[in-house]
Every structure is written in C-alpha cells, then in structure tokens.
Amino acid sequence: MPGLNFKLDRRVFLKAFSLSALASLWPGKAGSTVQFQNDERFPSHYIQNRDVPGFFIRSANPFPGVNMDEWSLKVKGLVENPQTYRYEDLFGFKMIAQTSRLKCVECWSAKAEWEGFHISELVDKVKPKPEAKYVAFQSADSYYESYTLDELLRDRMLLVLRMNGKTLSANHGFPLRLIAPFKYGYKNIKYITGIEFTDDRKRNYWADFGPYSVDGTIQPGIDHPLDYGKKPLSINGGEVFHFFDKRPDLKRKG
Template sequence: MRALGKLTRRRFFRITGGLAALATAALRPTKTLANEPNYFEGTDFVGKTRAGRYRDFYINYWQPMRRIDPAQWSLTINGLTERPATLTFDDLKHFPMQSMNSRLKCVECWSARATWTGFPFSEIEKLAPPKLETVGVLFHCADEYKEYLSLDALRHARTLMVTHMNNAPLTDEHGFPLRVICPFKYGYKNPKAILRMEYVDRVTYGTWSKIGPYSPDGTILPGTDHPLEFGKQPRRIPGGEIFDY
C-alpha cells in the first residue's frame, strides 16, 4: 500500500481542484431515464425502462430477465400447506375473474392508474390451504425478486392476483403472466412475473424491503405524490390507497 505523503501546498490545490471538477460535472444536465431508449425492445429480455409508452407507467425490475414462455411457465404453491399445488398458464383461465381500477404508487414518488383484472387470493387458498401457523406469503419472481405480503393484506377486498391490465393480457413489462396488485401498499410490495408462492410462519423481509423499508409493512404513508398522467404535478396524499385522482 502506498504511504500517504505530506500535504504540501501544491498537493492541496491538486486535490481540491479535482473535487471542484467533479462537482461541476455533477451539475451539468444529464439525459433523464424517460428520454433513454428502451434497450430491451425487440429482445428476449425485459428490464427497467421508462421509454416510449412506458413514460406513462414506469417499469421496474430487480434485474433484467428472460421473457416468460407461457407454455413453460408454472406457478408453485408450497411452504406451510398440507396440499402443495402447481398451476400452469392454462389453469389461470379457469379462475373467476373480477376487475378494479386502482393507482400504483412507487416509493420513487411517481404513480400511475390502470384497470386490473384477476382473481382473489382466496382461489389460491382453496387449492393449497395454508396451515394455521401461516402468517403470510413470500413471493419468488422470475427476476429473482422476493417480496412478502401478510395473509391479511392478500385477503383484503382490494387485492387481486392479476392476469390482465387495461382489458388486455399483462405484458412482459407489467409482470406476465401473473402479478399481485395491492393498491394500499407501495409498488415494491406488488410482486410480478411470479414463479412461486411460499407460505411462511413469520414476517419476512423481501428484496426491496431490506433496502428500505419505507413503512413497517409497505403501507403507503402520508406525503406527496407525482402522478405521471398529470405531468408529475405534486399532490398531497393522506396515506393508504389513493382514491382522489
């Protein structure tokens, strides 16, 4: 390891001059994510993007992942259940569907509204009932993201296991073929491209919850929102699901 030299007058100005140059560079305008191209368009992969039509509904993934082939996809439901189950893509078509309109609120301060169609979590419980000691589900996703939701949150009347968005099947970007919409929780608590649902007997911190968390259980806090369809004009929110706009 090189020893630290004496801080001479010349060395001092060389160091501080370099820091000033870095500060000046940081102040220069940079290209925003919304103006960057969608590097995944037309490829076998999907990842974070805010380009093109996704300027109106940003896409976040933990890491880029290969697009899911519906013929190869399956959903495993295991953990604390006496009757583990596996579903195929075709199995999803047989659940009773319902729709709701809700706003997805991100901790990055943006939000966007959509109509979601899917089935209640109770349909999963019929196939693979949780044991009495179960308190929630740990979701395992195709991008290696993990997130936990309590049984109370999953059983809430406004929570859906979603297969369609705005009257069309989910796109790869929005979590094909199956995702959760829990509109009173921040976006990171809405796992997508789900591969496995694991019943667990304790509160478990998921991938992003370990980085945050922004509230103890991911419930939206009072503060300021910047809805994309309103030009990000700031709006005060009381906390919980956003109903006012």
C-alpha cells in the same frame, strides 16, 4: 433458471445483481431505485426500467422475460393441498376487474384497470394450516416479497393476469403479478413463479438491498400522478385516490 427464455449469462446476472445492490445505496435519489434505462450492458430484448408515458416500467433485475413452455405457479409450504398451476388453469378462478393506482416510492403514480383473482381463491384450494401466518412470493427475475396472510386477504388485493383489457405485457409482469393498491410499487411483485405459506416472515428484496421497509404501506405525503402531468398532489396514506379518480369498484367477470 426456470422461466427464462434462455440461460442468463452468469456475468450479466452478477453485474445486474451487484448494480442493484449499489444503486440502493446511492444518496439523493427519491426512492433510490435501480436505474437501468436502456443500459447497453444488457441485451436489447431484456426488460429494463423505462419512463414510458402513462405508466413507467420498473424491474429490479433486467432479464429476458418468462418462457411459458417452462413456467408454472407452485403454491406450497404450510398447506394441506400444495398445488402447481399452468397458465391456463388460472383463468378458472373467479375473475375480478378493478381500477387502481400503483404508487411508486419514486413519487409518481399510474392508474390502470387490472383483471385477476383474489388470493382467497387460492386459499380455498390449498387450505393453509393454522400456523401459516405469512406468504412469500418468488419471481422469475430473482425478486422476492412477503406479506402477512391477513394483508393478502384484504379487498382489492389481486393476482393479476390482464391490464387495461389486454394480457399483461412482459414489461408489466406477464404472466402473473400482484396488485396491492395500499402498498408501494416495490411490494407489487411481478413475474410470479412461486407462492409459499409460512409461519414466519420471509425476506423482502428491497428491505435487503435498499432503504425500504418490509411493510411498504403508502404513507401520507405528495404524489405526482403521470395522468395529471406529474403535478404534485397531497395523499393521505393507504390506497391513492385523486379528485379525478373514480372510487373503488369491484366488477366480477364470472
């Protein structure tokens, strides 16, 4: 599988996949996300779910991370100019920094400063055809997501390369992830390897294997922010802001 550090043992992968599907069916859990927490059935260097203070780590399928000697970003589908980008190419786009929360269906949220570029930068390069109404994402860990093109062109939707002033870590999506502040965390796909423009909606991982909607827009309810001791606070739906958060600010880096 391109982008992995070495060939993933088939039995390990199938075990991860089957456990992912089963975990999505377990009742009585907020969000019913997969609970790989330092699971000894997977090699110790695999990226797994961990409740790290400040920002929890969540991935659908434990995997060893991306091999940058093999990684590229392929942008294809209903476009006039398909493109393939190496990692260094992505820094040629106009960089933006913003602080926003990732809101998980498990009911917690975490805040970070994200740096990356708006998908309109890609749109200008690849020139989608008029019938291209949707965009599908593929990840190195076999995850996949989809959006309408209109959603992706909204403000504060970023393809992210850096987090809190540093290169994205493997745990948080290196080399490239999506930040969609008004969508639940499962829509914020990590380890992106492919982007495809389509005329119909492609599948979504957690709509296939869990109880979550394809849309994934954050609904009114309660949030337990990690930077507030997980104390419950009401939210109105859409992007999450609390009384101690700064309101949106876009800072162009060049």
